[in-house]
Amino acid sequence: MKKRVKIEDISRRSSQLSTLAKEDFKPLPPPFDKPEATPDFAPLSPAAREKYEGSLDDTIAVSIPKPKSKEEEERLVAGFLSGLEKLFTKENNWTFLQPLLLSMEHCATCHTCSEACHIYEASGHNPIYRPAYRSEVFRRLYKKYVKSKGKLLQAWRDGEIELNWTTVARLAELAYRCNLCRRCAQTCPIGVDNGLIAHEIRKLFSQELGIAARELHDNGSVLQLKVGSSTGMNSLVVKDNIQFIDEEVSEKTGLSIQTPWDKAGADILLIHNAGEIMAWPMNPGAFAVIFEVAGLSWTMSSEIAGYDSINYGLWYDDAQFARVALKHAQAAKKLGVKKIVLGECGHAHKALTVIADRVLTGDLNIPRESSMVLLESLIASGRIKVDPSRNDFPVTLHDPCNLVRLMGVVEPQRRVLRRIAPRFREMEPHGVHNYCCGGGSGFAIMSGHNFADWRCQIAGRKKVEQILNAFKDELDPSIQKYVCAPCSNCKGQLRDLIAYYDLWEKHSIMYDGLVELIVNCMTDVKPGFIEWEQH
Amino acid sequence: MLDSTLLGLTYVSAGIFVAAVAARAVKIARLPVHLRWELYPVAHEKGRASYGGSYLEEVDWWTKPRHASLIGELKVMIPEILLLAGVWEHNRKHWLRSFPFHFGLYLLAGLVGLLLVGGLFTLAGLRISAEGGLLGAAVYHLTYLVGYAGLGLGLLGAAALLATRTFDPNYREYTKKGDYFNLAFFVATLVVALVAQALADPHFAVARAYFARLLTFNSSPADVRLASPGLLSGLEIAMASLLVAYIPLTHMSHFFTKWFMYHDIRWNDEPNLVGGKIEQEVAQALHYPVSWSAPHIRGDGTKTWVDVATADVNREEGK
Numbered sequence: 001m002k003k004r005v006k007i008e009d010i011s012r013r014s015s016q017l018s019t020l021a022k023e024d025f026k027p028l029p030p031p032f033d034k035p036e037a038t039p040d041f042a043p044l045s046p047a048a049r050e051k052y053e054g055s056l057d058d059t060i061a062v063s064i065p066k067p068k069s070k071e072e073e074e075r076l077v078a079g080f081l082s083g084l085e086k087l088f089t090k091e092n093n094w095t096f097l098q099p100l101l102l103s104m105e106h107c108a109t110c111h112t113c114s115e116a117c118h119i120y121e122a123s124g125h126n127p128i129y130r131p132a133y134r135s136e137v138f139r140r141l142y143k144k145y146v147k148s149k150g151k152l153l154q155a156w157r158d159g160e161i162e163l164n165w166t167t168v169a170r171l172a173e174l175a176y177r178c179n180l181c182r183r184c185a186q187t188c189p190i191g192v193d194n195g196l197i198a199h200e201i202r203k204l205f206s207q208e209l210g211i212a213a214r215e216l217h218d219n220g221s222v223l224q225l226k227v228g229s230s231t232g233m234n235s236l237v238v239k240d241n242i243q244f245i246d247e248e249v250s251e252k253t254g255l256s257i258q259t260p261w262d263k264a265g266a267d268i269l270l271i272h273n274a275g276e277i278m279a280w281p282m283n284p285g286a287f288a289v290i291f292e293v294a295g296l297s298w299t300m301s302s303e304i305a306g307y308d309s310i311n312y313g314l315w316y317d318d319a320q321f322a323r324v325a326l327k328h329a330q331a332a333k334k335l336g337v338k339k340i341v342l343g344e345c346g347h348a349h350k351a352l353t354v355i356a357d358r359v360l361t362g363d364l365n366i367p368r369e370s371s372m373v374l375l376e377s378l379i380a381s382g383r384i385k386v387d388p389s390r391n392d393f394p395v396t397l398h399d400p401c402n403l404v405r406l407m408g409v410v411e412p413q414r415r416v417l418r419r420i421a422p423r424f425r426e427m428e429p430h431g432v433h434n435y436c437c438g439g440g441s442g443f444a445i446m447s448g449h450n451f452a453d454w455r456c457q458i459a460g461r462k463k464v465e466q467i468l469n470a471f472k473d474e475l476d477p478s479i480q481k482y483v484c485a486p487c488s489n490c491k492g493q494l495r496d497l498i499a500y501y502d503l504w505e506k507h508s509i510m511y512d513g514l515v516e517l518i519v520n521c522m523t524d525v526k527p528g529f530i531e532w533e534q535h
Numbered sequence: 536m537l538d539s540t541l542l543g544l545t546y547v548s549a550g551i552f553v554a555a556v557a558a559r560a561v562k563i564a565r566l567p568v569h570l571r572w573e574l575y576p577v578a579h580e581k582g583r584a585s586y587g588g589s590y591l592e593e594v595d596w597w598t599k600p601r602h603a604s605l606i607g608e609l610k611v612m613i614p615e616i617l618l619l620a621g622v623w624e625h626n627r628k629h630w631l632r633s634f635p636f637h638f639g640l641y642l643l644a645g646l647v648g649l650l651l652v653g654g655l656f657t658l659a660g661l662r663i664s665a666e667g668g669l670l671g672a673a674v675y676h677l678t679y680l681v682g683y684a685g686l687g688l689g690l691l692g693a694a695a696l697l698a699t700r701t702f703d704p705n706y707r708e709y710t711k712k713g714d715y716f717n718l719a720f721f722v723a724t725l726v727v728a729l730v731a732q733a734l735a736d737p738h739f740a741v742a743r744a745y746f747a748r749l750l751t752f753n754s755s756p757a758d759v760r761l762a763s764p765g766l767l768s769g770l771e772i773a774m775a776s777l778l779v780a781y782i783p784l785t786h787m788s789h790f791f792t793k794w795f796m797y798h799d800i801r802w803n804d805e806p807n808l809v810g811g812k813i814e815q816e817v818a819q820a821l822h823y824p825v826s827w828s829a830p831h832i833r834g835d836g837t838k839t840w841v842d843v844a845t846a847d848v849n850r851e852e853g854k
């Protein structure tokens with residue numbers, strides 16, 4: 001049973017600020033409407049509790065080691081304070097200072113944003129997941145320690161908060177209970193952005209204290225900058241894998257496909273999320289088929305990061321963000337391409353097209369384009385010929401937040417689906433009002449301790465509800481159904497959700513990208529490109 | 536003596552209001568360029584705002600003209616500001632309290648405008664009354680209507696907001712002592728104003744004369760000066776003046792910072808074009824010194840963002 005939690009409670013030492021119970025979660029549609037029909041929430045292991053800060057809720061994302069001495073405690077608090085100051089200087093945070101300050105100053109605590117948040121709703125309105133909770137804690141710390149240091153009436157005006165190890169450690173965890181989907185920001189009458197605040201808290205921890213989720217930093221951006229990809233593939237391995245994929249799609253489609261590498265002067269540099277190459281090889285394969293059949297002048301790059309479009313810095317660190325964006329631009333510049341086209345990865349789309357737009361200057365500012373847009377133009381112009389009857393099964397579309405709400409690429413993928421999938425239906429709500437899949441902001445690749453349980457039970461719950469509702473009249477397992485998710489991270493989350501709730505076995509619900517659906521109905525290609533199986 | 540103190544207070548309050556708004560606006564506008572952080576729908580996207588699309592939906596978008604529609608922005612901004620459309624859509628219960636409060640304040644801003652116009656007309660010798668000719672009667676009736684509606688709605692909303700913040704734990708837990716003070720300040724001022732108007736100045740004649748004196752720095756003709764505010768009206772004017780000075784000093788300044796929130800952030804989709812103004816600003820910001828201390832940055836206050844972005848990350852990590 002949830003208890004009430006006040007803002008100040010975050011600083012009070014207790015075994016746990018809030019607890020999660022399945023009975024409190026928002027019920028799913030039938031046949032998952034009873035708590036017994038869903039898996040149990042795996043508890044944190046005693047070893048994890050012993051070793052790491054785990055006093056926020058029932059999971060751990062960041063794994064901050066518990067302090068061994070008073071000095072360690074004080075060091076963390078002092079580091080946090082110095083980071084807090086830096087976050088509000090133009091030198092250290094010109095990148096987001098104006099949006100951050102405005103969001104810090106003007107929340108009217110009207111709670112209009114609360115219901116927009118899928119995490120808050122799915123948890124059964126757990127008070128610590130209210131979009132404004134984390135922000136209000138941070139706002140009070142900012143006002144007390146940066147803005148009005150020791151001023152008379154400060155607490156009277158801005159509210160009480162105490163700064164200690166517990167506050168800092170819980171806040172670090174709490175910044176990783178938000179998908180940064182910014183659905184809440186759409187509803188705020190004033191324009192306050194609680195997603196941005198979570199983003200900035202993550203940055204403070206990473207940039208000042210070196211505290212971030214390991215999957216994003218050590219195994220993410222650091223690895224990418226070191227070997228070329230967060231998958232660990234270096235350029236030799238990736239070329240090998242793509243050659244294997246080329247062979248497989250050639251066999252499947254009856255065409256002869258060869259992916260061009262490092263072709264100087266090509267029109268297009270195509271960058272995939274390299275996770276596709278490892279986990280969903282038919283996705284880059286399908287791109288190659290479409291681009292070759294359409295006769296495009298294109299290439300892939302074997303430069304560091306040139307074959308992996310991910311940019312995890314987007315979620316936690318401006319320095320890592322800029323470094324990776326620069327590598328992407330340098331790879332394109334070296335080849336002298338006319339544009340970079342981003343494969344099916346939402347955060348890579350936004351990172352390189354929108355966010356890096358004000359990082360890349362001069363000859364590094366090479367135009368970037370969404371593959372959704374290019375694919376639509378190829379189909380609309382008839383360069384790719386399709387037979388929609390080959391896609392005669394129920395299809396729904398998941399909108400990746402980064403691509404849609406945060407970039408405004410909404411219709412091209414829909415126009416393609418309307419053309420190639422006769423049984424396409426929308427989820428509700430959709431488009432810019434969609435719900436995050438629950439994998440946003442890096443969660444899709446985070447599964448430490450029992451975090452995958454939290455991600456599937458809470459963050460992804462709303463998406464499961466939407467998918468079940470989209471197919472509600474065709475849940476019978478004899479009907480194979482397709483959730484089209486043009487984003488690697490979303491696919492990672494959907495893979496886990498489908499496995500967690502057993503949606504493939506029970507209801508024949510599968511997921512995959514847009515290009516697989518296109519190739520599946522291309523008249524130039526042998527039928528049966530999509531393989532219906534759990535993957 | 537009391538009269539001139541009152542007038543002085545109103546001048547100072549209006550001065551503080553203007554200065555505080557200007558200072559805050561200049562401070563925000565002077566902040567450095569930030570990374571793009573738009574949120575769709577972007578209201579000025581011509582032909583696409585209805586579903587939240589952007590110019591990035593075009594093939595080779597950088598070669599095409601971009602169409603921004605001011606009407607599109609107004610279509611969103613006007614219902615948002617006047618009717619609190621977003622709160623109506625997403626938080627209906629709260630709208631029932633917030634809308635009367637905000638709309639009441641808009642009407643009271645309108646009342647100030649009408650009193651100024653009325654004051655000017657009076658000085659010009661025009662009679663503002665039910666029998667005062669077309670213009671005089673129009674201003675008279677409008678002032679009456681807008682004044683009482685504004686005071687009534689504002690009071691209703693402020694009292695309802697105060698009650699919610701007191702009794703509903705979801706709100707109470709987020710309400711600071713200062714917030715209670717702010718709302719109580721509104722309630723008290725509006726109660727005094729309503730009582731003062733109803734009992735001492737039912738047709739706003741005293742208020743109008745006061746504005747005439749404000750406009751002439753108290754050198755109005757004798758008949759205007761005769762309509763001097765009594766104790767109740769004086770209290771009303773004093774409290775209203777203080778409230779006007781107080782609002783922009785608090786988070787209630789959102790009434791104008793919202794403009795920045797929408798135009799500079801939510802709807803700012805301006806691309807960085809080679810050789811353009813944004814590029815210049817970005818180039819400048821990239822040379823700011825960095826002092827973040829994490830091992831992968833090791834900012835020492837002399838390294839710039841360019842140095843950080845181009846550093847060998849493996850060496851930075853000390854690996």
Ligand code: SF4
Pocket residue numbers: 106107108109110111112113114132187188189190191192193194
């Ligand atoms: S962020 Fe906006 S919607 Fe949410 S409580 Fe604050 S003012 Fe209200």
Ligand code: SF4
Pocket residue numbers: 116117118119120130131177178179180181182183184185194195196198
């Ligand atoms: S950004 Fe998304 S996940 Fe985070 S608080 Fe807002 S709605 Fe919830």
